[in-house]
Each structure stands twice: as structure tokens, then as C-alpha cells.
Amino acid sequence: MASEILRLENVCKAYNVGLPTETEVLHGIDLELDHGEFLALIGPSGSGKSTLLNIVGLLDQPTSGRLRIKGQDIAALGDTEITHLRGHTIGFVFQYHLLISAFTARENVMMPMLADRGFPSAEIEARADLLLAQVGLEKFAGNLANNMSGGQQQRVAVARALAMNPDLVLADEPTGNLDTKSADAVFELMRQVNRDSGTSFLLVTHNMDLARRCDRIIEVVDGRIRA
Amino acid sequence: MNRWLPFEWTMAVRFLREGRLQTIFIIGGISIGVGVIVFMSAMLAGLQANFIKRVLTSQPQIQLLTPDQVARPLRNSAGEIEDAVVQRPSQRVISIDQWPKIRAQMQAMPEIVAVSPTILGSVLAVRGDASRSVNLSGVEPDSYFKIVKVPDYIVAGEPRLTSEDIIIGVELAKDLGASVGDKLNVRAASGATRVLTVSSLVDLGNKSVNQRVCYVALRTAQSLLGMIGGITTIDITVGDIYAAEEIAQRIQAANVVEADSWIKTNAQFFTAVQAQQNTNTLIRLFVGLSVAFGIAAVLVVSVIQRSKDIGILRAMGTSRGQILRVFLVQGGLLGFVGSLFGAAMGAFALVYWHSVARQADGTELFPLILERSLFVYTALLATVTGLLAAMAPAVRAAKLDPVVAIRG
Numbered sequence A: 001m002a003s004e005i006l007r008l009e010n011v012c013k014a015y016n017v018g019l020p021t022e023t024e025v026l027h028g029i030d031l032e033l034d035h036g037e038f039l040a041l042i043g044p045s046g047s048g049k050s051t052l053l054n055i056v057g058l059l060d061q062p063t064s065g066r067l068r069i070k071g072q073d074i075a076a077l078g079d080t081e082i083t084h085l086r087g088h089t090i091g092f093v094f095q096y097h098l099l100i101s102a103f104t105a106r107e108n109v110m111m112p113m114l115a116d117r118g119f120p121s122a123e124i125e126a127r128a129d130l131l132l133a134q135v136g137l138e139k140f141a142g143n144l145a146n147n148m149s150g151g152q153q154q155r156v157a158v159a160r161a162l163a164m165n166p167d168l169v170l171a172d173e174p175t176g177n178l179d180t181k182s183a184d185a186v187f188e189l190m191r192q193v194n195r196d197s198g199t200s201f202l203l204v205t206h207n208m209d210l211a212r213r214c215d216r217i218i219e220v221v222d223g224r225i226r227a
Numbered sequence B: 001m002n003r004w005l006p007f008e009w010t011m012a013v014r015f016l017r018e019g020r021l022q023t024i025f026i027i028g029g030i031s032i033g034v035g036v037i038v039f040m041s042a043m044l045a046g047l048q049a050n051f052i053k054r055v056l057t058s059q060p061q062i063q064l065l066t067p068d069q070v071a072r073p074l075r076n077s078a079g080e081i082e083d084a085v086v087q088r089p090s091q092r093v094i095s096i097d098q099w100p101k102i103r104a105q106m107q108a109m110p111e112i113v114a115v116s117p118t119i120l121g122s123v124l125a126v127r128g129d130a131s132r133s134v135n136l137s138g139v140e141p142d143s144y145f146k147i148v149k150v151p152d153y154i155v156a157g158e159p160r161l162t163s164e165d166i167i168i169g170v171e172l173a174k175d176l177g178a179s180v181g182d183k184l185n186v187r188a189a190s191g192a193t194r195v196l197t198v199s200s201l202v203d204l205g206n207k208s209v210n211q212r213v214c215y216v217a218l219r220t221a222q223s224l225l226g227m228i229g230g231i232t233t234i235d236i237t238v239g240d241i242y243a244a245e246e247i248a249q250r251i252q253a254a255n256v257v258e259a260d261s262w263i264k265t266n267a268q269f270f271t272a273v274q275a276q277q278n279t280n281t282l283i284r285l286f287v288g289l290s291v292a293f294g295i296a297a298v299l300v301v302s303v304i305q306r307s308k309d310i311g312i313l314r315a316m317g318t319s320r321g322q323i324l325r326v327f328l329v330q331g332g333l334l335g336f337v338g339s340l341f342g343a344a345m346g347a348f349a350l351v352y353w354h355s356v357a358r359q360a361d362g363t364e365l366f367p368l369i370l371e372r373s374l375f376v377y378t379a380l381l382a383t384v385t386g387l388l389a390a391m392a393p394a395v396r397a398a399k400l401d402p403v404v405a406i407r408g
């Protein structure tokens, strides 16, 4: 097994392919991420960071190029295997639309496990509570998602991303909407998980202060990685 | 979170619960539709059952009669027709030929439950100055009462029918001023007369019938009508009333009799029922369609409202199939819950209508029939309708591009 969790080779992405509005957003991205590495992805708005993250998160397909996760070529996989990989290997933290509003904090954290197992169980519930405690929200387990502050919601989202014990967590500006203190707390939380369990992180951020505290910084400008 | 509820059901229930007003309104719509169907179906079934009950208890399901007497054209010795104009002969009242043999044959048929020879004729009932023309039925009480449950219709007296007894309709009793125990003079057209004792009065539920009906013992009628040993009809009850026509045709093919089933003699009723059933089916279809469109519309909107949730669910490893099922379950649940409320509404309306709508004489218009099968069937149909209606929205949800959904 390769030592890297993630490898992108010459990945290009164009939107509206075949239409007059066709635009290439990513132009030949090469990127590697090692097991246990905490990588910051920075760059101006519209440079293609989210597009890149969605491709890595298997929500979107590259127009050309090769994507390997844990050494496995994604192009060779079917829908079922990709769905499985999304559930078991990758955790997502988004900037907006963090939680599902019809559910409590605990239920949101249980959700990936529930989708995987099919039925709720005491075990799943216990793991959700453990994760909530880890992000310091054990007291809010029964709160509906809507009744929590942005920082709290984002911490629940981090707990949810960790629910399936993924190898790689993708976070797209998770602290973009938070005040400095909450942003710091969420970042430290992720850094902690990274140190304790060796989970790899790919963090998109505008906050240079946070980026400097990562293992490595990569800058994307106009769909290219700047050396 | 309910331990027994699978992932898809948990999601479906929560989504429905969160979309409070939408859910309430669509369930209201489904309930009304289902209520109308339940009400209509139950009432129609009641009216039909009413009629069938009458067929089962107050008339024979097959009657064997003497075949029509046909005239043949007159031919000469060479076989040529001499006079082609043939008049229909006047129909003499004559006995069924060799009826005991036919009766024995009928009794041997496994489809046939009861067989009873009967003689019918018109006589005059006289008491004092009052006289009335009546329809006389001469019957063997043991077998006849199995076919027409005369004892069930008795309002006064007892179901006794010796050769000296007569059972008469309540209206006839009124017209003649007779009551149980009184003597009646019964006179035939030939001049034959008998004095009989009124043993009981019957109410067959129809005024003109009650004015003309009277039963006497078979032998009494035979002697009055001058047909000793003869009968005019053989009345038959069968096990499966809907097979009556087919059985009648078989009997007619094998014997020199005319066999009329209740289905043939009530053709008009069947046409009416058929027409009503067609209308009912059409209404059901359109109610079902509008319910389906309602559910589909609500779910399409719900898919759009939930697109971000769907995107998040997909991002965390939920499969297309799971998303599909989340919305199918919602459709099925809406249909099912709506059908429960609708069935309750329909049943309530039926009970109310049953108590309010009365015939002129105050008896019920239709019997109250609330069969469990109707509710089970309706709930099943509504659930399936919900599932089908949810198909298009569910496919749409499953096909949603998570990237677009999340980017919002």
C-alpha cells in the first residue's frame, strides 16, 4: 500500500462541457497527501478550491486526469463502491448547510453510521455521544440543530465527519462563518483529532493564521497549484 | 430515534413531521378522497346486499315452469304449409309434466339446496260482504319455507299450514277485516269453494304484495284450482346464487321445462347495479388520480426544499437507493395515514347518512355494512397510490447531483 492517502495526477475539471459556456476551472492539478498529514489549501475566491475538494470527496468527477484514494484508481469504481468509499473513507465538513435541521445534534452525528448500518442501535448512540463529548458538546446532544450557535453546529459537523472513523477529512472553509474564537476552537479540535488518530485533513481556509499552523500549505490560483 | 425504524423510515418520518403544514394539508386531501370512496362503496354494497338478501330469503332463485305452448303451422299430408299465419295459442294453465321425476332429479343435484313444488293461481277471497281477488300459492310448507322464509315475515299467528289453513298478507287481512283464527271463503273461477282458517298474517315489505298474497297447503290449492296432483312451478334455491343462471340453463337443456333464474328475471336490477358500479369505478379512478397528483406535487416541492439535506446525506455515504426509498416511504406513509383518516371519515358519514336517510315508511334506505375488507383494501390501495405517486419525485431526489445541492 502506498504511503499516501490521496494522489491527484494532472486533474482537469471543466464545467458545462460541450456548451458555449464551457469553462475549465482546474488545469492539471498534481497533489499528494500522506497518511496523517494536515494540509491547508488556500487561494483566492473562485480559484477552484471547492471544485477540487468535491472531486477528492467523490461528489464530482474530473474531466480528465487520475484520482487515487488509498492507492485505488477511482475511475475503475462503480457507483456502489464510490458511495461506500464516501461513507467509510472520507468525512466532509462544509462551510454552509451544516446539519440536517429535522434532527438533534446527536442524531446528526449518528446519521452516517445509521445510513451505513440501516438501523439505530445503542452502540451507534454511544459513539455519537462520545464524539459529541470530544467536541465539547455533550450537554447539547438533544438540541435540534437549529437551536445551536454557528460554532456549535460546526463542531457537531466535525463530530459527524469523524463518525465513521474516516482516513481523510475534507473541510471546505469550515471556519469561514465563525468568529475568531470559535474558528480557533474548531481548528484546534481538528488538529487534535489529526494528532490523536492520525486522520488526514485537507482544509480549505482563508485564514492565514490557521493555515500556518498546518503541516503544509498549498496555494491554488486560477485552477493551478502555485509552487 | 426509534430502534426498530430503519434509516429510510426515520428520515421519511422526520421530513414529514418537519414539513408540518404541507403534510397536514395533503393528508387532509387524501382523507377526503378516501372518505368519498369508502362512503360510496359501502352504500352501494349496502343497497346491493339489501337486494341480495331479498333474493336469498323471499324468492326462489330458479323457477321451473311449463314451457310456452307453441303452435305449429298447419301442414297437409305432403308436408306443405297450408296456412302460414300462426296465432299464439292462449296459455292454458297446465301442470308440469312428470314433475315428481324432475323434482327428484333436482334434489340429486349437489348445487341445489332446496326444491319445492308449487301451484299458483288466482282465486277470490270472501269474508262477509268483502271480497278480493288474490294470488293463491299452494305450497309444501316444509320445503317451501326453506326457499321463502315465510315464518320470518309473520307478524301475527303461527306458521301452520294444514289443509284447512291459510296464511294471508297483512293488507289483505285489513281489506277483509280478518284476523288470525277467522274463517275465509276461498272461491275459484270454476266455482270450487273451500272454507279456510287464517293461521297467520305476513308482511313481505311491499303493500301491493301484502294485498294479494296468500299461502295454502299444496293439496288444498290443487283441489281448488282443479289440478289434482298437478303443479305449475318448481321453486329452487341454489348454493351459489350467482351460478343460478348457469344452473338454470343446464336444467332447461336437460328437461322439458322452462327454467328462469333470478338473474334473468331481475336483468334490470343487474343493469342498474352494473351502471352504478361503472360510475363508482370511474369516480374511484379520478379520486385516486387527484390524490396521486397531490402527493406527487407535495413531494416534488419537498425534494426541492430538501435538496441540501439530500446533498449532505449523499456526501456522508448515503446511496441513491436509500434516498429513493426515503421519498417512496414518504409517499406510502402519506397514502396510508390519509387512508386511515379517510376511512374513519367515510364510516362516520355513512353512519350519519344511514340514520338520517330513511324510506317514506321510516325503514332504512340501505343496511349499514362496514366490512373490514373494504378498509383493508382501501388502505392498501391508498398506500400503493402513494408509493406510485412518490416514484417521480423519489427518482428526482435520487438523481440529484450532490455538488449542485450542496453549493446551493
Ligand SMILES: Nc1ncnc2c1ncn2[C@@H]1O[C@H](COP(=O)(O)OP(=O)(O)O)[C@@H](O)[C@H]1O
Binding pocket: A015, A016, A025, A043, A044, A045, A046, A047, A048, A049, A050, A051, A052
Ligand atoms: N456548477 C458550476 N458550473 C459552472 N461553473 C462553476 C460551477 N461551480 C463552480 N464554477 C466556477 O468554477 C470556478 C471555481 O469555483 P470554486 O471551486 O467554487 O472556487 P473556490 O471554492 O476556490 O472559491 C468559479 O469561477 C466558479 O464560478
Ligand SMILES: [Mg+2]
Binding pocket: A049, A050, A051, A172
Ligand atoms: Mg469555495
